[in-house]
Amino acid sequence: MSEIIKIEQLRRTFQVGSEEVHALKGISFTIHSGEFVSIMGASGSGKSTLLNILGCLDRPTSGEYFIDGTAVSQRTKDELSTLRNRKIGFVFQSYNLLPRTSALENVELPLLYNNTISGKERRTKAITALEQVGLHDRMMHLPNQLSGGQQQRVAIARALVNDPVILLADEATGNLDTRTSYEIMSLFQQLNREGKTIAFVTHEPDIAVFTNRTIQLRDGHIVGDTPVVMQSAKEVLNNEELRIEN
Amino acid sequence: MNIFNLFKIAYKALLRNKTRAFLTMLGIIIGISSVIAMVSLGQSSSQSINNQISSMGTNLIMVMRTSQRQGGVNVGSANVQTLMAKDVDAIRNKAKYIGAVSPLVNASGQLVNGANNWPGSVQGGNSELISIRKYKIASGTNFTEQDVRNSAKVCIVGKTVVDNLFPNGESPLGKMIRFNKIPFKIIGVLESKGQNQMGQDQDDVIIAPYTTVQKRILAITYIHMIMASALSEETAGLATQEIETILHANHKLKAGQANDFDVRTQKEMLDMMNSVTGFLTVLLAAIASISLLVGGIGIMNIMYVTVTERIKEIGLRMSIGAKNKDILLQFLCESIILSLIGGIIGILFGLLLSYLASKGLSWPFIISIPSVGISFLVCAATGIFFGWYPAKKAASLDPINALRYE
Numbered sequence: 001m002s003e004i005i006k007i008e009q010l011r012r013t014f015q016v017g018s019e020e021v022h023a024l025k026g027i028s029f030t031i032h033s034g035e036f037v038s039i040m041g042a043s044g045s046g047k048s049t050l051l052n053i054l055g056c057l058d059r060p061t062s063g064e065y066f067i068d069g070t071a072v073s074q075r076t077k078d079e080l081s082t083l084r085n086r087k088i089g090f091v092f093q094s095y096n097l098l099p100r101t102s103a104l105e106n107v108e109l110p111l112l113y114n115n116t117i118s119g120k121e122r123r124t125k126a127i128t129a130l131e132q133v134g135l136h137d138r139m140m141h142l143p144n145q146l147s148g149g150q151q152q153r154v155a156i157a158r159a160l161v162n163d164p165v166i167l168l169a170d171e172a173t174g175n176l177d178t179r180t181s182y183e184i185m186s187l188f189q190q191l192n193r194e195g196k197t198i199a200f201v202t203h204e205p206d207i208a209v210f211t212n213r214t215i216q217l218r219d220g221h222i223v224g225d226t227p228v229v230m231q232s233a234k235e236v237l238n239n240e241e242l243r244i245e246n
Numbered sequence: 247m248n249i250f251n252l253f254k255i256a257y258k259a260l261l262r263n264k265t266r267a268f269l270t271m272l273g274i275i276i277g278i279s280s281v282i283a284m285v286s287l288g289q290s291s292s293q294s295i296n297n298q299i300s301s302m303g304t305n306l307i308m309v310m311r312t313s314q315r316q317g318g319v320n321v322g323s324a325n326v327q328t329l330m331a332k333d334v335d336a337i338r339n340k341a342k343y344i345g346a347v348s349p350l351v352n353a354s355g356q357l358v359n360g361a362n363n364w365p366g367s368v369q370g371g372n373s374e375l376i377s378i379r380k381y382k383i384a385s386g387t388n389f390t391e392q393d394v395r396n397s398a399k400v401c402i403v404g405k406t407v408v409d410n411l412f413p414n415g416e417s418p419l420g421k422m423i424r425f426n427k428i429p430f431k432i433i434g435v436l437e438s439k440g441q442n443q444m445g446q447d448q449d450d451v452i453i454a455p456y457t458t459v460q461k462r463i464l465a466i467t468y469i470h471m472i473m474a475s476a477l478s479e480e481t482a483g484l485a486t487q488e489i490e491t492i493l494h495a496n497h498k499l500k501a502g503q504a505n506d507f508d509v510r511t512q513k514e515m516l517d518m519m520n521s522v523t524g525f526l527t528v529l530l531a532a533i534a535s536i537s538l539l540v541g542g543i544g545i546m547n548i549m550y551v552t553v554t555e556r557i558k559e560i561g562l563r564m565s566i567g568a569k570n571k572d573i574l575l576q577f578l579c580e581s582i583i584l585s586l587i588g589g590i591i592g593i594l595f596g597l598l599l600s601y602l603a604s605k606g607l608s609w610p611f612i613i614s615i616p617s618v619g620i621s622f623l624v625c626a627a628t629g630i631f632f633g634w635y636p637a638k639k640a641a642s643l644d645p646i647n648a649l650r651y652e
């Protein structure tokens with residue numbers, strides 16, 4: 001198993017007025033290919049800061065970060081942009097779809113910033129990604145014609161379209177009801193089975209059970225890194241339905 | 247990112263808000279179309295004046311009397327009696343750049359034919375006057391040098407005079423009319439020339455031998471004016487100097503003494519008119535440019551609002567791999583597209599406006615290629631200039647903050 005993400009003694013310090021705030025106080029871990037990791041922690045634990053660094057949106061104050069073997073810490077802004085474009089797929093809590101733009105065009109968006117991909121390839125890849133998330137019959141729909149769960153699926157397709165080495169999900173089920181959350185988790189599990197590496201930031205323990213490893217953060221330190229026996233979101237969903245029927 | 251993708255992104259972003267895009271363009275449309283219309287109309291009016299002056303002959307030279315002091319008294323130009331028919335002869339004999347030259351004596355009075363009458367003025371000249379004034383004889387003949395020597399009571403009349411004295415459509419040739427009770431025989435009718443640039447009817451004219459006007463009507467020995475035509479427009483300047491030299495000698499003026507005459511060319515008149523219309527064109531274009539500036543500020547305003555409104559979109563684009571440069575170019579592209587499309591519509595609309603106006607005023611319709619070209623460049627520059635600041639602001643956003651912006 002290759003190392004997709006490797007961080008060593010990662011620190012991030014913010015200057016707030018004259019005070020230094022240590023958001024991450026030297027953390028290290030490795031995520032291997034094929035893992036489905038949940039990163040948990042209360043607000044203020046540093047998980048957003050960690051996610052920003054993992055997503056190449058921010059640079060650590062000190063420490064090393066390797067994504068897919070590439071060192072990130074000393075990269076320029078433009079190089080970080082390219083890394084985000086080629087290696088990372090983001091899924092956000094609030095979907096962040098462009099309004100008045102079809103699902104297909106929303107999914108195509110990351111490829112527009114990649115010069116090596118032709119217009120025809122772009123379309124094919126976007127269609128494939130939408131098929132992967134089960135929205136092949138909704139390609140021309142606008143975001144406001146889709147349900148929350150469907151919008152999140154479009155966002156996942158957008159994250160998948162550039163074939164990233166890792167999917168970074170930031171509270172991706174936070175805006176959804178329980179049932180739809182389970183559906184989305186089931187989709188993530190399916191993608192994980194197909195070989196995608198996923199890091200899922202959440203504060204809900206009942207969502208973390210659908211992953212196979214949990215990293216607990218508190219006050220900028222890792223306080224727990226435990227393997228989890230992954231529950232199948234699909235089964236939970238079916239059981240739930242049975243319970244309602246009975 | 248390649249240019250094509252860039253334009254595609256910008257274009258799609260604009261399409262998401264068509265009404266606003268159009269309203270933003272409206273400022274540019276109004277600005278550009280008013281610049282185009284003003285410049286085009288200015289040039290049309292100057293062309294129209296040019297055409298009319300040229301129809302009088304750009305090689306025309308006029309020698310007029312000027313006021314003079316006699317024993318300390320300024321007598322005014324009307325009382326100067328030093329311009330003589332022999333001056334005309336001197337010019338004809340000595341000048342090299344003069345094609346034709348004629349004295350001019352004016353007398354106004356009432357024309358009568360039976361029960362019909364018409365106020366008119368008789369212009370006395372020699373047989374060359376008609377060609378100098380660029381008139382043509384439609385029917386009948388010009389008078390001869392013989393007629394001039396004999397002070398013959400013959401005349402050539404313009405269309406307006408014919409229409410008023412012969413309202414029943416009969417031929418005026420050979421008819422006798424009276425001018426201040428003196429009978430004149432009509433021997434020719436002039437072709438119609440219409441109005442000149444001052445709105446003067448050039449067909450309201452009677453031409454007779456100057457000797458007849460001098461002796462039989464006015465009882466004077468001097469003449470009012472000399473009209474000459476230079477060999478060509480280019481030699482008009484030389485011809486003017488020549489005439490000045492000849493008349494200076496002929497009037498026995500001392501060196502340095504002020505002339506009692508003034509030589510003017512039609513070309514000077516043309517230049518003066520052109521400088522006036524040119525100034526007006528620049529003035530109107532300057533006023534119109536202000537509306538273009540306002541349009542440009544409108545673009546900046548909307549782009550600025552757009553950036554604030556789309557902070558989340560910018561954050562998203564950055565998170566999926568857009569570089570700062572890509573964001574800058576996208577917003578710049580949007581404002582350039584707005585201003586260019588606005589500019590093209592403005593140019594077409596401005597041309598339509600000036601076409602309608604020039605048709606309405608019966609001026610020639612002129613498309614000024616430089617002004618269209620400059621307007622187009624100004625549009626592009628407006629887009630870049632007023633789009634730069636908002637685009638810069640968009641590009642300098644921090645992706646983390648932009649993504650979390652609510």
